[in-house]
Amino acid sequence: MADALQPYSLAILAAGLMAVLLFAQILIADIAAIWAKTQPGKPLDYNPASFHFRASRSFHNTNESIAVFILLLGVCIALAAQPALVNLMAWVYVAGRIGHMLTYYLGWNLARTLSFVVALLGLLGLIAAGVLAC
Template identity: 50%
Template sequence: MQVNDAYSMTVLVMGLMAALSFAQLLILDVAGLKGRHKPGHPIEVDQSSFLFRAFRSHANTNESVAIFILLAMFGIFSAASPNWLNNSAALYLLGRLLHMLFYYSNYSLARSVAFGLSLFGLAGMLIAGFLPWL
């Protein structure tokens, strides 16, 4: 199946989100190995611990990626405005990337702003998907 070229940016962002999630998983695994974390044991809540921040960053991405995928598919199948859907998807990706980097660096205010960017991206995708139905 070939997706309409108008939505190729949204499809690319889906692939880039998969790459970002994979990178977060690898970083988390390496941090766990370096920290001698025993698999299956809880990670101690400690913002000063890189392992904890890597775990939370990965978990936070997992919490929103299903919504992103649903909204991307909804927008494409609803024939949403390609510019609006593509730009909103790109904003979501940018927000997720910055969220990850700021979480790793322990910059909580910047992390929260980046999280807000990703939420605006999701909201834009939701609106783009519903507009053709109005």
């Protein structure tokens, strides 16, 4: 790894784990769709009781936030933001996303919301790290 990136190796590892998590969510949502015998191309009906619905929404929610995570991580690294803060906030985001995924699958609404807030705090922490580096 390039010397300039070495201090951010934990954050880069977190980004790699997010790629694996997103891939896993795609597979889980697709398998749930097959089990539910969903017609391809048909919009998903709103049904929080359905695992297929929850798996699909969990994937889409991660997909909606992962771009912000990657962009913020890139900006923080480019600005040489404090590595300890960047690494920590990257892992806070990952922990929140993993918690969100699992609690969404289980239908635990309050825990899902708390996990979403944890991931959001990770993103806000990356914003703060970037701003402090300016």
